[in-house]
Amino acid sequence: PQISHMLARVPSLMMWDDHDIFDGWGSHKKWFQGSMVAKGMFACAREAFCLMQLGTSADGRPDGLSDALPATEPDRLPDMVLDRSGKSLAWKVDFPGMTVIAPDLRSERTPEVIMGDHGWRDIAPALESIPEGNRILLMSSVPVIGPRLSLVEFFLHMMPSAQKYEDDLRDQWQSRWHRREWCRFLELLERIANDHDHEITIVSGEIHVATRGTFETIGKTIHQLVASGISHTAPPKAFARALGLLAWIGDHPLPERPTKLKPLPDRKGVYCAARNYLTLTRKDKNWGAKWHLEGIGWTPDLKV
Structure with a gap:
């Protein structure tokens, strides 16, 4: 009820993810993803996202009268949606001094691909067209900076009883199945940050x-800020420690441009296993971040 109260009064910009469809959508076996049941669930979830978050019907017509409109009726997806065909629901919104952009990591997802042809076609021009001087807030439904997963995937592949967890790992940018695409995305962010002189916060x-990370490009530092779902139960502390061990091993996909996960301000572990939410503050061109941790309180401000 409290979240419903807030959402009814506070404007929001949202991007869907797997749990809006079902757990691990796009990372399961192709025979399952291609089944009529899975396709039906995807269609229903897409319709709900379009209606509740984009304010339009699933085919891009906001009044819900798609059957009554002629087939040649112009696309009515909101202007913020990048792909006018609706194959990808990525969007971008410009504000004074900042731009919020959210790639769609689900609409075209397969076990081998995170963003499909439509997503990749539109993301670079969208980033390149951001107004000069705007800070970029990039929403990625799965973290762009994360722990090394290739070792875990290797061991799970050798253990048949644990292979049921493979789709959870394959869901991440850091999966060995997506390494080339992950590098491509990091290189794109690096180019936008340096060649177009934008500060980027993921x-x-x-x-x-909750955690944070940095991507040290040749020129600028890109910060990543991660918070959990505000209503999600906190995981066991052992889960956070296990993830922290993977983060300690490290993973640097681009030579001489390290990615690194770091503890929240005044915290010891890289991951904090407490229910939390993140706030960003802005004063002129100075930005800060802080997390509220359930049972702990506010972290100190982090300059980003």
């Missing part, structure tokens, strides 16, 4: 814990 969630 905001993410999905993993049910």
Whole structure:
């Protein structure tokens, strides 16, 4: 009820993820993803996202009268949606001094691909067209900076009883199945940050814990801020420690441009297993971030 109260009064910008469809959508076996049941669930989830978050019907017509409108009726997806065909629901919104952009990591997802042809076609021009001087807040439904997963995937592949967890790992940018695409995305962000002189902050969630990270490009530091779903139960502390061990091993996909996960301000572990939410503050061109941790309180401000 409290969240409903807030959402009814506070404007929001949202991007869907797997749990809006079902757990691990796009990372399961192709025979399952291609089944009529899975396709039906995807269609229903897409319709709900379009209606509740984009204010339009699933085929891009906001009044819900798609059957009554002629087939040649112009696309009515909101202007913020990048792909006018609706194959990808990625969007971008410009505000004074900042731009919020959210790639769609689900509409075209397969076990081998995170963003499909439509997503990749539109994301670079969208980033390149951001007004000069705007800070970029990039929403990635799964963290762009994360722990090394290739070792875990290797061991799970050798253990048949644990292979049921493979789709959870394959869901991440850091999966060995997506390494080339992950590098491509990092290189794109690096180019936009340096060649177009934008400060970039990645905001993410999905993993049910709080953490942060940095991507040291040749020129600028890109910060990543991760918060869990505000209503999601906190995971066991052992889960956070296990993730922290993977983060300690490290993973640097681009030579001489390290990605690194770091503890929240005044915290020891890289991951904090407490229910939490993230706030960003802005004063002129100075930005800060802080997390509220359930049972702990506010972290100190982090300059980003």
